[in-house]
Amino acid sequence: LQLDCVLFSPSDFCQLTIDTNTVNKNLRLSDNNKKVILVKEGQLYPDHPDRFDHSHYLLCSNVLTGRSYWEVEWNIAVDIAVCYRRINRKAGKWDKDCWFGGNDHSWGLICESNKGYSVRHKDRQILICPVSYSAHSHRAAVFVDYPAGTLSFYKVSSDKLIHLHTFRTTFTESLYAGFSVWSNRTGGFVSLCSL
Template structure:
């Protein structure tokens, strides 16, 4: 089981007491400055990372309207952004990391439809 790292959470994100879920709030919280904190993106990382091997985890995104959606289109956070063609809005995302293979793939966990795959040469620990 993964837990979320409060030191990385954007001030608009509220972590649950058990640090296993997060929700977006309308105004930023007063949080201490931290070098790991996401100040401009609504992101949070897990406390635990992976430096080798293959790993799978799932993220429940529920019915929210705001996740990963920009101007009525879903995008992968690449540079520049990559538009995604999704037949339906996923409620649960499956994430598969192959550290040595150098890729991370995202799936609709309900039907295993592929969403997007990032490729990179990972040289450091990867944090979900």
């Protein structure tokens, strides 16, 4: 059993900013661009080389090269990810090169209301917290320590952090936060939290 104890300082908190040029057209921005909602009708975003064309993805504009902590609220089914900027935005929906965690340049936490939590990297997915074993929370936290090469995911429950998983690696490029909202029904969302 390995316990991860991480101490955060207020300076670690990162107020993420959604890069509107990356947002897929089936994601609607709301709440001053702090929330994205999955919708059927395509939004009238201009074409852009950075936009995800086929997958319901987006990136944030913040460059993560130090220690960074953030929280999000979510529902139905989302990916909470960290990736290198070069992740493919134009590949087909089923091309793993554009999936968060489907390749060697992204790491993802998969959150599903009816299944629980999984992590994915290099297309290897591991169920880490089945819904039956958790008092289900729809708030998650991420902590990146770039110099130390760690990326940790947490469930936030009653203002407590419950560690889900830590990836350990050597990061070789600048990192960016990313999100995907996916489901067989619309209305799923992810929302950036203020602390």
